[in-house]
Amino acid sequence: MTMPKFDEINVGDALPELNLGVLTREGIAAFAHASGDMNPIHLDEEAAKANKLPGIIAHGMLNMAFLSRVVTGWVPQSQLRRLETRFAAMAFPGDTVVCRGEVSGKREDGGEKLADLTIELVNGKGETLLAGGAIVALS
Amino acid sequence: MDNVAPSGLTFDEYVGKAYEPFSGKVEKDRLVAFSKAIGQSDPVYLDSQAAKAAGYRDVLAPPTFSFTITLDAGQSFNVLDDMGIEHASSVHGAQWFTYDAPICAGDTISGQQSIKEIFTKKGGALVFIMIETPLKNQNGEPVATLGSTIVVRRG
Numbered sequence: 001m002t003m004p005k006f007d008e009i010n011v012g013d014a015l016p017e018l019n020l021g022v023l024t025r026e027g028i029a030a031f032a033h034a035s036g037d038m039n040p041i042h043l044d045e046e047a048a049k050a051n052k053l054p055g056i057i058a059h060g061m062l063n064m065a066f067l068s069r070v071v072t073g074w075v076p077q078s079q080l081r082r083l084e085t086r087f088a089a090m091a092f093p094g095d096t097v098v099c100r101g102e103v104s105g106k107r108e109d110g111g112e113k114l115a116d117l118t119i120e121l122v123n124g125k126g127e128t129l130l131a132g133g134a135i136v137a138l139s
Numbered sequence: 140m141d142n143v144a145p146s147g148l149t150f151d152e153y154v155g156k157a158y159e160p161f162s163g164k165v166e167k168d169r170l171v172a173f174s175k176a177i178g179q180s181d182p183v184y185l186d187s188q189a190a191k192a193a194g195y196r197d198v199l200a201p202p203t204f205s206f207t208i209t210l211d212a213g214q215s216f217n218v219l220d221d222m223g224i225e226h227a228s229s230v231h232g233a234q235w236f237t238y239d240a241p242i243c244a245g246d247t248i249s250g251q252q253s254i255k256e257i258f259t260k261k262g263g264a265l266v267f268i269m270i271e272t273p274l275k276n277q278n279g280e281p282v283a284t285l286g287s288t289i290v291v292r293r294g
Contacts (some may be wrong), residue, residue, distance in 0.1 A: 020178060027176070030172075030175070030176040031173075031176040031177065033172070033176075034169065034173040034175070034176040034207075035206075035207045035210065036207050036210045037177070037207075037210055038212050039226075047150060049264040051227050052227075052269050060231045060234070061203060061206050061231075061234070062176075062177065064203050064234055065173075065177040065201060065202075065203045065271065066177060066178070068201060068202040068203055069177065069178070069179065069201075071202075072181075072201070072202065077183075077199060077201070077202060077241070078241065080202055080215065081238055082235065082237045082238070083202050083203070083235065083236045083238075084233070084234065084235035084236070085233065085234060085235075086233045087230070087231055087232060087233065087234070096200065
Protein backbone atom coordinates (compact mmCIF):
# COMPACT_ATOMS: atom_id res chain seq x y z
CA MET A 1 0.00 0.00 0.00
CA THR A 2 1.39 3.39 -0.97
CA MET A 3 0.40 5.72 1.80
CA PRO A 4 -1.19 8.97 0.58
CA LYS A 5 0.73 12.08 1.70
CA PHE A 6 -0.98 14.94 3.51
CA ASP A 7 0.58 17.55 1.22
CA GLU A 8 -0.41 15.65 -1.92
CA ILE A 9 -4.09 15.07 -1.25
CA ASN A 10 -6.85 17.59 -1.95
CA VAL A 11 -10.39 18.09 -0.80
CA GLY A 12 -12.58 16.32 -3.34
CA ASP A 13 -10.11 13.52 -4.05
CA ALA A 14 -11.89 10.19 -4.37
CA LEU A 15 -10.65 7.07 -2.56
CA PRO A 16 -10.45 3.91 -4.68
CA GLU A 17 -13.96 2.51 -4.94
CA LEU A 18 -14.56 -0.86 -3.29
CA ASN A 19 -17.03 -3.11 -5.10
CA LEU A 20 -18.10 -5.94 -2.79
CA GLY A 21 -20.23 -7.73 -5.34
CA VAL A 22 -23.55 -9.35 -4.51
CA LEU A 23 -24.68 -9.99 -0.94
CA THR A 24 -25.66 -13.59 -0.33
CA ARG A 25 -27.58 -15.36 2.43
CA GLU A 26 -24.50 -17.48 3.07
CA GLY A 27 -22.33 -14.39 3.42
CA ILE A 28 -24.75 -12.79 5.86
CA ALA A 29 -24.95 -16.05 7.85
CA ALA A 30 -21.14 -16.23 8.00
CA PHE A 31 -21.07 -12.74 9.48
CA ALA A 32 -23.84 -13.66 11.95
CA HIS A 33 -21.70 -16.50 13.30
CA ALA A 34 -18.42 -14.56 13.27
CA SER A 35 -19.85 -11.39 14.81
CA GLY A 36 -22.08 -13.08 17.37
CA ASP A 37 -25.22 -11.28 16.15
CA MET A 38 -27.48 -14.29 15.56
CA ASN A 39 -30.72 -12.30 15.41
CA PRO A 40 -33.00 -14.50 13.22
CA ILE A 41 -33.87 -11.52 10.96
CA HIS A 42 -30.42 -12.11 9.45
CA LEU A 43 -30.80 -15.89 9.12
CA ASP A 44 -34.40 -16.94 8.69
CA GLU A 45 -36.80 -15.67 6.02
CA GLU A 46 -39.91 -16.40 8.07
CA ALA A 47 -38.52 -14.74 11.19
CA ALA A 48 -37.66 -11.65 9.15
CA LYS A 49 -41.20 -11.48 7.75
CA ALA A 50 -42.64 -11.94 11.24
CA ASN A 51 -40.66 -8.80 12.12
CA LYS A 52 -42.39 -6.87 9.32
CA LEU A 53 -39.36 -7.02 7.03
CA PRO A 54 -39.59 -8.05 3.35
CA GLY A 55 -37.10 -10.85 4.10
CA ILE A 56 -33.63 -11.49 5.49
CA ILE A 57 -31.58 -8.32 5.91
CA ALA A 58 -27.83 -7.86 6.20
CA HIS A 59 -26.52 -6.67 9.55
CA GLY A 60 -25.94 -2.93 9.69
CA MET A 61 -22.60 -3.84 11.26
CA LEU A 62 -21.71 -6.04 8.27
CA ASN A 63 -22.28 -3.06 6.01
CA MET A 64 -20.24 -0.85 8.35
CA ALA A 65 -17.41 -3.41 8.33
CA PHE A 66 -17.51 -3.37 4.51
CA LEU A 67 -17.46 0.41 4.57
CA SER A 68 -14.44 0.47 6.91
CA ARG A 69 -12.51 -1.38 4.19
CA VAL A 70 -12.73 1.57 1.78
CA VAL A 71 -10.70 3.49 4.40
CA THR A 72 -8.27 0.73 5.38
CA GLY A 73 -7.71 0.06 1.68
CA TRP A 74 -6.44 3.65 1.38
CA VAL A 75 -4.39 3.98 4.59
CA PRO A 76 -3.24 1.31 7.06
CA GLN A 77 -5.66 0.82 9.96
CA SER A 78 -3.06 2.28 12.37
CA GLN A 79 -3.82 5.70 10.81
CA LEU A 80 -7.56 5.50 11.50
CA ARG A 81 -8.71 7.82 14.31
CA ARG A 82 -12.49 7.78 13.95
CA LEU A 83 -15.15 5.95 11.95
CA GLU A 84 -18.85 6.75 12.02
CA THR A 85 -21.96 6.02 10.05
CA ARG A 86 -25.68 6.45 9.99
CA PHE A 87 -27.73 3.42 8.92
CA ALA A 88 -30.07 4.95 6.37
CA ALA A 89 -31.54 1.89 4.67
CA MET A 90 -31.37 -1.91 4.66
CA ALA A 91 -29.42 -4.28 2.43
CA PHE A 92 -30.92 -7.55 1.23
CA PRO A 93 -29.47 -10.74 -0.30
CA GLY A 94 -29.05 -10.12 -4.03
CA ASP A 95 -28.10 -6.46 -3.56
CA THR A 96 -24.86 -5.27 -5.08
CA VAL A 97 -22.82 -3.30 -2.57
CA VAL A 98 -20.28 -0.60 -3.42
CA CYS A 99 -18.30 1.56 -0.96
CA ARG A 100 -17.01 5.02 -1.81
CA GLY A 101 -15.00 7.66 -0.03
CA GLU A 102 -13.85 11.20 -0.63
CA VAL A 103 -11.54 13.66 1.10
CA SER A 104 -13.78 16.33 2.64
CA GLY A 105 -11.24 18.24 4.71
CA LYS A 106 -7.62 18.63 5.80
CA ARG A 107 -6.44 20.03 9.12
CA GLU A 108 -3.84 19.77 11.86
CA ASP A 109 -4.96 18.89 15.34
CA GLY A 110 -3.11 17.60 18.40
CA GLY A 111 0.16 17.51 16.47
CA GLU A 112 -1.31 15.28 13.76
CA LYS A 113 -2.04 15.99 10.11
CA LEU A 114 -5.61 14.79 9.65
CA ALA A 115 -7.82 14.15 6.67
CA ASP A 116 -11.59 14.11 7.07
CA LEU A 117 -13.33 11.66 4.76
CA THR A 118 -16.96 11.23 3.78
CA ILE A 119 -17.84 7.61 3.14
CA GLU A 120 -20.93 5.88 1.83
CA LEU A 121 -22.19 2.44 0.97
CA VAL A 122 -24.61 2.30 -1.96
CA ASN A 123 -26.65 -0.49 -3.51
CA GLY A 124 -27.10 -1.33 -7.18
CA LYS A 125 -30.00 1.12 -7.50
CA GLY A 126 -27.74 3.93 -6.35
CA GLU A 127 -29.48 4.21 -2.98
CA THR A 128 -27.28 5.24 -0.06
CA LEU A 129 -27.60 2.59 2.65
CA LEU A 130 -24.88 3.94 4.94
CA ALA A 131 -23.63 7.52 5.06
CA GLY A 132 -20.76 8.44 7.31
CA GLY A 133 -17.30 9.75 7.82
CA ALA A 134 -13.81 8.89 8.96
CA ILE A 135 -10.76 10.73 10.26
CA VAL A 136 -7.30 9.46 9.31
CA ALA A 137 -3.84 10.70 10.26
CA LEU A 138 -1.33 11.24 7.45
CA SER A 139 2.30 12.24 7.27
CA MET B 140 -46.33 10.65 24.50
CA ASP B 141 -44.87 10.49 27.95
CA ASN B 142 -41.26 10.18 28.99
CA VAL B 143 -41.73 6.82 30.68
CA ALA B 144 -40.13 3.57 29.49
CA PRO B 145 -42.18 0.34 29.61
CA SER B 146 -40.15 -0.59 32.70
CA GLY B 147 -41.91 2.20 34.59
CA LEU B 148 -38.82 4.38 34.99
CA THR B 149 -38.53 7.67 33.10
CA PHE B 150 -35.94 7.86 30.32
CA ASP B 151 -34.20 10.61 32.32
CA GLU B 152 -33.60 8.10 35.12
CA TYR B 153 -31.58 5.93 32.71
CA VAL B 154 -29.23 8.70 31.57
CA GLY B 155 -25.83 8.18 33.16
CA LYS B 156 -26.55 4.57 34.05
CA ALA B 157 -23.45 2.35 33.82
CA TYR B 158 -23.72 -1.39 33.27
CA GLU B 159 -21.55 -4.19 34.71
CA PRO B 160 -17.85 -3.93 33.82
CA PHE B 161 -16.86 -6.79 31.51
CA SER B 162 -13.67 -8.41 30.30
CA GLY B 163 -12.95 -11.00 27.64
CA LYS B 164 -10.15 -12.53 25.62
CA VAL B 165 -9.96 -11.92 21.87
CA GLU B 166 -9.56 -15.33 20.23
CA LYS B 167 -7.58 -15.59 17.02
CA ASP B 168 -10.01 -17.99 15.33
CA ARG B 169 -12.85 -15.55 15.95
CA LEU B 170 -10.90 -12.64 14.53
CA VAL B 171 -9.93 -14.57 11.43
CA ALA B 172 -13.55 -15.72 10.89
CA PHE B 173 -14.73 -12.12 11.25
CA SER B 174 -12.15 -10.81 8.80
CA LYS B 175 -13.01 -13.52 6.27
CA ALA B 176 -16.74 -12.75 6.66
CA ILE B 177 -16.11 -9.11 5.69
CA GLY B 178 -13.96 -10.13 2.72
CA GLN B 179 -10.72 -8.87 4.21
CA SER B 180 -7.72 -10.46 2.47
CA ASP B 181 -4.86 -8.39 3.94
CA PRO B 182 -2.68 -10.95 5.79
CA VAL B 183 -2.28 -8.72 8.89
CA TYR B 184 -5.90 -9.67 9.65
CA LEU B 185 -5.48 -13.38 8.91
CA ASP B 186 -1.95 -14.60 9.56
CA SER B 187 0.02 -14.32 12.84
CA GLN B 188 3.40 -14.15 11.12
CA ALA B 189 2.32 -11.39 8.75
CA ALA B 190 0.79 -9.45 11.66
CA LYS B 191 3.98 -9.77 13.73
CA ALA B 192 6.11 -8.73 10.76
CA ALA B 193 3.93 -5.59 10.55
CA GLY B 194 4.59 -4.83 14.23
CA TYR B 195 1.42 -6.23 15.81
CA ARG B 196 1.32 -8.68 18.74
CA ASP B 197 -0.83 -11.03 16.63
CA VAL B 198 -3.55 -10.81 13.96
CA LEU B 199 -5.19 -7.38 13.95
CA ALA B 200 -8.87 -6.81 14.74
CA PRO B 201 -10.66 -4.89 11.94
CA PRO B 202 -12.03 -1.44 12.88
CA THR B 203 -15.54 -2.57 13.76
CA PHE B 204 -14.65 -5.81 15.59
CA SER B 205 -14.95 -4.11 18.99
CA PHE B 206 -18.72 -4.04 18.48
CA THR B 207 -18.57 -7.85 18.60
CA ILE B 208 -16.67 -7.64 21.90
CA THR B 209 -19.60 -5.69 23.37
CA LEU B 210 -22.12 -8.12 21.84
CA ASP B 211 -20.27 -11.04 23.43
CA ALA B 212 -20.41 -9.21 26.75
CA GLY B 213 -24.17 -8.77 26.34
CA GLN B 214 -23.71 -5.00 26.31
CA SER B 215 -25.15 -3.25 23.31
CA PHE B 216 -28.88 -3.65 22.84
CA ASN B 217 -29.27 -4.92 26.43
CA VAL B 218 -30.39 -1.39 27.30
CA LEU B 219 -33.66 -2.23 25.51
CA ASP B 220 -34.23 -5.23 27.78
CA ASP B 221 -33.40 -3.04 30.75
CA MET B 222 -36.06 -0.54 29.66
CA GLY B 223 -38.60 -3.24 28.78
CA ILE B 224 -38.59 -2.25 25.09
CA GLU B 225 -39.26 -4.83 22.36
CA HIS B 226 -36.21 -5.22 20.11
CA ALA B 227 -38.49 -5.39 17.05
CA SER B 228 -39.60 -1.80 17.65
CA SER B 229 -36.02 -0.52 17.51
CA VAL B 230 -33.35 0.03 14.88
CA HIS B 231 -29.62 0.63 15.09
CA GLY B 232 -29.63 4.23 13.90
CA ALA B 233 -25.96 5.14 13.96
CA GLN B 234 -22.58 3.88 15.14
CA TRP B 235 -19.18 5.46 15.78
CA PHE B 236 -15.75 4.32 16.89
CA THR B 237 -12.68 6.25 17.99
CA TYR B 238 -9.31 4.53 18.04
CA ASP B 239 -6.36 4.78 20.44
CA ALA B 240 -4.41 1.54 19.95
CA PRO B 241 -4.77 -1.73 18.02
CA ILE B 242 -6.72 -4.73 19.32
CA CYS B 243 -4.98 -8.00 18.50
CA ALA B 244 -5.62 -11.71 18.98
CA GLY B 245 -4.72 -12.76 22.51
CA ASP B 246 -5.61 -9.38 24.03
CA THR B 247 -7.92 -9.23 27.02
CA ILE B 248 -10.30 -6.33 26.48
CA SER B 249 -12.32 -4.79 29.27
CA GLY B 250 -15.03 -2.18 29.14
CA GLN B 251 -18.19 -0.80 30.61
CA GLN B 252 -21.21 0.53 28.80
CA SER B 253 -23.14 3.58 29.91
CA ILE B 254 -26.11 5.56 28.66
CA LYS B 255 -24.96 9.03 27.65
CA GLU B 256 -28.14 10.67 26.44
CA ILE B 257 -31.78 9.96 25.64
CA PHE B 258 -34.01 12.31 23.70
CA THR B 259 -37.34 12.09 21.92
CA LYS B 260 -38.66 13.45 18.63
CA LYS B 261 -42.10 13.69 17.06
CA GLY B 262 -43.83 14.21 20.39
CA GLY B 263 -42.23 11.13 21.92
CA ALA B 264 -43.04 8.76 19.04
CA LEU B 265 -39.30 8.30 18.43
CA VAL B 266 -36.85 7.75 21.27
CA PHE B 267 -33.10 8.11 20.64
CA ILE B 268 -30.86 6.25 23.08
CA MET B 269 -27.13 7.07 22.89
CA ILE B 270 -24.82 4.53 24.53
CA GLU B 271 -21.05 4.59 24.85
CA THR B 272 -18.45 1.96 25.76
CA PRO B 273 -14.75 2.74 26.30
CA LEU B 274 -12.43 -0.28 25.96
CA LYS B 275 -8.99 -0.96 27.46
CA ASN B 276 -6.51 -3.77 26.92
CA GLN B 277 -4.65 -6.01 29.40
CA ASN B 278 -2.06 -3.26 29.99
CA GLY B 279 -4.72 -0.73 30.94
CA GLU B 280 -4.21 1.18 27.68
CA PRO B 281 -7.31 2.66 26.04
CA VAL B 282 -7.81 0.91 22.68
CA ALA B 283 -11.13 2.23 21.38
CA THR B 284 -14.41 3.79 22.35
CA LEU B 285 -17.63 2.90 20.60
CA GLY B 286 -20.97 4.60 20.58
CA SER B 287 -24.37 3.53 19.30
CA THR B 288 -27.59 5.35 18.65
CA ILE B 289 -30.62 3.11 19.07
CA VAL B 290 -33.88 4.48 17.72
CA VAL B 291 -37.14 3.20 19.20
CA ARG B 292 -40.54 3.73 17.54
CA ARG B 293 -43.46 4.01 19.94
CA GLY B 294 -47.21 4.01 19.41
